[in-house]
Amino acid sequence: MGNSSATVSMSLVQSDSESEAVPLQVMVISSIVLGIYSIVGTLGNGLVILAFCMYRQVRTSAHAFIVSIGVSDILITGLQYPTGIASMIIGAPSLGEAMCPVLGAALFFSIYVSLFSVLLIAFNRYTHITKCPTTYQKLFSPFKSLLWVLLSWVVSGLLVAPGFLGYGEFGWGKHRKCGMTDDNPYNAHYESNIFAVSYLLVFCLVAGIYLRIYFFVKDSVVTMAEANLNLANREQYISSRVIKQTKHMFIIFFVFTSTSAPFVLLHSIDSHYPFLPSEVAFALIGMYCLNHVMNPFVYAWKLPVFRRAFKAIIRCRRQLPFQAGAGVN
Template structure:
């Protein structure tokens, strides 16, 4: 029976087939909601960044890269999980090795690039706030930014040739490979989490007790994505720090990633965790793909202003009669009896 700690490519809904049909239907609906909301939010962020020049910053370029990766999970993988959870367990489509490989590849590719984008955004903000402006501009030139984004996809595509071996090996060997795959995944996410926390906590230490507050979630910074010329360095007094936003970002990231890390480590060194715990840990990790766009843009006034400009807005009925009353002048005033 497949181990649910190994990229979950072989068991839809991250559950074993002994679970009740009611549980599978509930998870199918949950995946459908996450797929719809995550697809809309990721597409909206990508559209806003490409449509408004003020949003075309290096930090937002990494956020767009993460949104593109999250679409692989929300728009391609989650709908399949929602549909497969409603099929009977003995369906032939569930036993196809090629189809399982495709779903596992979509999930692995999307999550790997998404997690790498988290780290790229954190390191970008760390360099911006803790280093000199000249260092930041030299490091984040246009070609360097493109290379970082391309490297995140290259590292995610690197294990793809190894995935078919997971389905052609025998059952015992496949289970052993899955355990080692889960261990490598846990160690990679754990190391990435340590680097991300180092960056954000370094930002907080840098600006603690200072009158110059820095915003790590609401950058009004360099418009250096096209990079026609090096822009002037920004004034730090114009940036604000929201410690609550930093803590929220770190807490949501930890909540989404760490359960899977420790479930995988527990399954490798001791014994496999209960299937429900494995399913919950994977569900938390996958839900990050739907939450990431809101997590990085909800405090940004630039994003809110851009979203308000493209979303339809209704006109209040009270705003229409006011000009008409003003244009009517004295005729609109109530009649009063003349003074005696």
């Protein structure tokens, strides 16, 4: 009986010490910020998914990959953030111990889906701009686009699998969240060798694809200009719509990279050799979480068809109003 009491007392001390790992001011600020992120991100990503389902003009192959990002983002903003806030406040997994590994795995899974969707968008744009229409239709017909999306989800699932096979472990962490546990010695290796390497590989591929697009457009301008030396403005030989498509999708990639790369790269190093001050780590996490909230607003800003669709949904219109000169993005 005495041993049992001592065990309970020891558990309470350990629980209190773990609670102190998250300062009160950090908990309050995190809860407020994540609460705002959750509401805004869920509404925004919900609009993206609803626009794709409701309006035929939005249902293009390139937009299918944007919707894939929206689905993965809403899993984070609508599920991860609210349960994360509750877990932080109560000091235990809000959905129970059994669901904690699932939530941790779902977090990484959602991030991988967003990552590969960005790659598919770049590949889609490259094929659309540099290849003939027949080739584009073969690779990105509606059915093929669905297969591409399913493939990205399957690969994301395979990248999560090592966390259930001993190379890392998903579950409850000391910072009151469901992610990677603190006990498995391979957690740092998973975050650096699988998570960070996957991110770097996709980043290099996407950056290379956009560079190829840039040089293709540049070479096309030069070729057309040499055939028409008597005209002053060489850029008029490249379709402005093609150039806008390239710029819009590159901006989406740039926003994704600028908000996520600092956290992914620095955290992968910090997991092996801790060097980041807690304030810096907190700021990086906040910026990374913002990525899942910003995407719908980037689409509305740079893609007119989404902007029109959002307005139509807010006005409860079942049909997207016709707009002369509005091309497919």
